[in-house]
Amino acid sequence: MRTQMATEAGRTTAPSEDRALVGPNLLAVLDGVTAKDETGCEHSVGWFADQLAAELLRFAHLGPAPALAEAIKQTRELHSGSCDLDHPDSPSATVGLVQIKNDVLRYLVLGDATVVVDTKQQLHVVSDTKTSRTAGANPTDVEHALTGEIPLHDVKRVAILSDGAARAVDLFNLFDWRKALELMAANGPDDLIRKMRAVEKEDAKAVDWPRKKVSDDATVVYLER
Ligand SMILES: [Zn+2]
Structure with a gap:
């Protein structure tokens, strides 16, 4: 199995708030x-x-949902003494996660991250763009995640994208998901971000494609077997 990742901040004036994680059995x-x-x-x-990324890696021996619940709990403990974690705008993150273990691929999506799994039979595209669910200060946030599992021998390719990268497909329609995977197989995931940035630059006032951020932090983790 081969994994590639690409990430680029949406602006040059602020650091990216996306994180990509490639662990031994967790992406x-x-x-x-x-x-x-x-x-x-x-x-x-x-x-x-x-913190959430580091704790996720630490609990990668658990299944995706328990690992994320534990990561939220541990992160909470790191700042519960200093911060008001019951505040409605307490920091949070959307999460797209894939775990490969015992010949099974398990995925978890919380919020508008996207997980795409190309199998011999079909293309699974998992995202929750309709809600504003995120991983915040409470382990129960995990209850809102979309989860599933696929036998590993059926899996050909997998991609995990932040919403800032998925907009190449679901906002700009530069290609469909199958073509996006083919592009990543041929040129790597950074080519998807490059092509999308070119379109964003052309529409710098967000007129043709109305959007809150002209460019958003964009991250892709791509795996092929
Ligand atoms: Zn804090």
Whole structure:
């Protein structure tokens, strides 16, 4: 199995709040939710995403949902003494996660991250763009995640994308998901981001494709067997 990743900040003036994770049996993309002015937390969104990513890797021996619940709990403990974690705008992140273990691929999507799994039979595209569910300060946030499993021998390719990268397909319609995977197989995931940035640049006032951020942090983890 071969894994590639690509990530690029949406702006040159601020660090990316996306995180990509490639562990021995766990792949994930986390996208820190842009902070409001007042969050009740003295840490940055980037800090939150870093802690959650590190804890996810630490609990990768668990299944995706228990691992994320434990990561949320451990991250909470890191700043429950200093910050108001009951604040409605407390830092949080969307999560797309794939775990490969015992010949099974398990996925988890919480929020508008996208997991695409290409199998011999069909293309699974999993995302939850209709809600604003995220992984925040409470382990019960995991209850809202979309999860599933696929026998590993059926899996050909997998991609995990933050919403800032998935918009290449679901907003700009540069290609469909199957073509996006073919592009990544041929040129690597950075080519998807490059092509999307070119379109964003052409529509710098967000007129042709109305969107809140002209360019968003964009991250892709791509795996092929
Ligand atoms: Zn904090």
